[in-house]
Amino acid sequence: LPGDISVKGDKYSFYFPIVTCIVISIIVSLFFKFFK
Numbered sequence: 001l002p003g004d005i006s007v008k009g010d011k012y013s014f015y016f017p018i019v020t021c022i023v024i025s026i027i028v029s030l031f032f033k034f035f036k
Contacts (some may be wrong), residue, residue, distance in 0.1 A: 003019035
């Protein structure tokens, strides 16, 4: 997804899908609101 952080070096690669985490947390919170 756009907005994800990806850093690639010679001997390492760092990927942090921050947008994906936000989307998942929103979906989970909506899921619990509907099923309470």
